[in-house]
Amino acid sequence: MPKIVDKEERRREICLVAINLFSQKGYDKVSIKEIAEASGIGKGTIYEYFESKKDILIKSTKQFCIEMMDNMFLKNMDFSKPIDAIETFAKETTKMFKVDNNDFFLAYLELLVVNLRNGSVDEVLDDLKYIFLQFRNLLQNAMEEGKAKGIIPSHIDTKKLALALFAYLDGLMLHSWVYHTLGEDDDFEKANEVFMDVFLNGLKK
Amino acid sequence: MPKIVDKEERRREICLVAINLFSQKGYDKVSIKEIAEASGIGKGTIYEYFESKKDILIKSTKQFCIEMMDNMFLKNMDFSKPIDAIETFAKETTKMFKVDNNDFFLAYLELLVVNLRNGSVDEVLDDLKYIFLQFRNLLQNAMEEGKAKGIIPSHIDTKKLALALFAYLDGLMLHSWVYHTLGEDDDFEKANEVFMDVFLNGLKK
Amino acid sequence: MPKIVDKEERRREICLVAINLFSQKGYDKVSIKEIAEASGIGKGTIYEYFESKKDILIKSTKQFCIEMMDNMFLKNMDFSKPIDAIETFAKETTKMFKVDNNDFFLAYLELLVVNLRNGSVDEVLDDLKYIFLQFRNLLQNAMEEGKAKGIIPSHIDTKKLALALFAYLDGLMLHSWVYHTLGEDDDFEKANEVFMDVFLNGLKK
Amino acid sequence: MPKIVDKEERRREICLVAINLFSQKGYDKVSIKEIAEASGIGKGTIYEYFESKKDILIKSTKQFCIEMMDNMFLKNMDFSKPIDAIETFAKETTKMFKVDNNDFFLAYLELLVVNLRNGSVDEVLDDLKYIFLQFRNLLQNAMEEGKAKGIIPSHIDTKKLALALFAYLDGLMLHSWVYHTLGEDDDFEKANEVFMDVFLNGLKK
């Protein structure tokens, strides 16, 4: 069934176009016509691939989640050195969101907000949950490894700490975009380094 | 003599209603009719107070900025104990965003994103800049005070650190809302305590 | 009853303002608010003087008709020299519509068209009829006088000729405005002279 | 493949409907909904053919100008007999505006006035200019031919005379409509004959 593969691939392409437009203009300000034109297909043809505009959002979000997990640097992380792992994680995350990559964060933020605000379908919500848990677990595991190695004090609540650390990274990306858009660009990679120095210093007893 | 109305006060009330609706449904999904009805006035009457829907956004954002700065707990902070000040600041911020106060963060996020994405009027952008600078300066000043008191090492780049710390707080609020909406409520106040313990521990000496 | 006189006078003033606005922008494009502001009174006060927007049109048209007949040079015409009378009439008419007086013609045209198109009240229609008859009669009388004096051939149908001559004058004013507005100004006074020379030449004997 | 439609032809049809409505009620009193219904299509469909209401006016005016020039009897005029040509021209023009054809003149007047008053796009203004020049030239050429043939005195300013003669014809049409609408119908064809007799008599030395 080669046709189906093609269809699936086409849908993926349209999703990428849609995500890009959503992130730039906001979901509501993007019209079907616009997505169709940017995808190089006819307006009516969109409905061969998606049931509705909301369906584009759903499938795009799903797509985004999949690719986010796939492309993440996470899989290559070395947990034998937990502190380094955490530092690397933070560094890589902030690197992702330098000027040119604001698009990625905006897409992440828009898809997150639009899906959560209007109450999306369960499948999408589960994907989002999964991402949040995955990231937190990753950080938590690194911290637990640190505990096991005696680098990190055992009294620390690693779940809560991982929760906060992940939040910090998203906050950093949000502010990076805000400052950039306000024309007050600042060096967020450096800010992250300074912050992580203090944080990791505080973590190591 | 016509009916006497405090136009400015009325405008303020409508702004509060609008901000609330914007935060719940997103600016684009809120209709003028909706704002009018929620304000208990007629559709046409809105245009006695605002020039256009965009003008509602602008005036609402301005209102929000003013009230945010006014109502902030900041003014009562005691900088003679810088470390405590920072801790208090973080604690108060997270307290603001417990379940019931998610509205506030959502409003903040929506107004921020909508104004920045579409490129709002300069006056609004200046207000937003001011808020970001104000918060960062506050944290930076506390840190500098810590340096002066010999509590915080002098080599630390306080501007960058303050930048990151403020971002952390926004990230925490964002995640608090996300978790809550995903039905995965977690104790973000506690998470903040754990995180701040580590952070402040790393900051000292 | 001095109050009533005042009210009547005020109404007249508002009518003049309204006529001016109607002629510049067209009846439908002029709002009550605009008329009120240009008259230096409140929007609601307009309704102390007029029942409705249509009533402003009706009263304004009436006013216009009255003043048109009053101010007309007609009363001073000397019919003892019929040919001269006709020439003077045409000359005076065209003089009225040089650039600065286009306003007058536009008012005349707008009031005429709007009242006729929508079917105004009988009183107004009668006023308009009266004007058309009055002008035609004037010209017809001059021609009859010419016949009596043996200057104009007796076989000429003066009623039809007067009808056409009056129409010619309105056509000239219309075209004067059109050319002016198209930026193709031409000397319509001169054109009238040339035309009347031919016409009066044809009329004689 | 989608439904095949001759967009240009359809646009033309809608223009004809629009022109008709504009002439009857005035541009401002005609709603898009009305045009759509009279065209037998949905309100939204109008916007598949026109960008805006103003665009309908522009395209309708253009259409009107084109068809006016195309359908004009002018092309069949015989200039070898200039006096006859002028007489024929006037006769044909007045014939066009008998009761049933008032629509045509009203359309001409409304499109003229609305475009000129609000300052239309250059293209439309150029079309209108062209019509005025074309008609005047035609009459002027006939007169010049008359001069060359020795029928018309050489001292006559044919440009000015043609200007006035064309204006006369429009004036006649305007008055024909006014009288008709006022319920004072008169025989304007006859009036034109009488007038042209005098005029042409005056012209021939």
Place this chain on the structure above:
DNA sequence: CATGAATGAGAGTTCATTCAT
């Protein structure tokens, strides 16, 4: 009397969706 705050009908316009081709 004079006013302008309040209003909703209705305007022009957009757009997700349907469907004949």
Place this chain on the structure above:
DNA sequence: CATGAATGAACTCTCATTCAT
């Protein structure tokens, strides 16, 4: 399959009119 012509619901905004003050 792919398309874009067709559509009406719903949007933002205007304005003649009313009426409490």
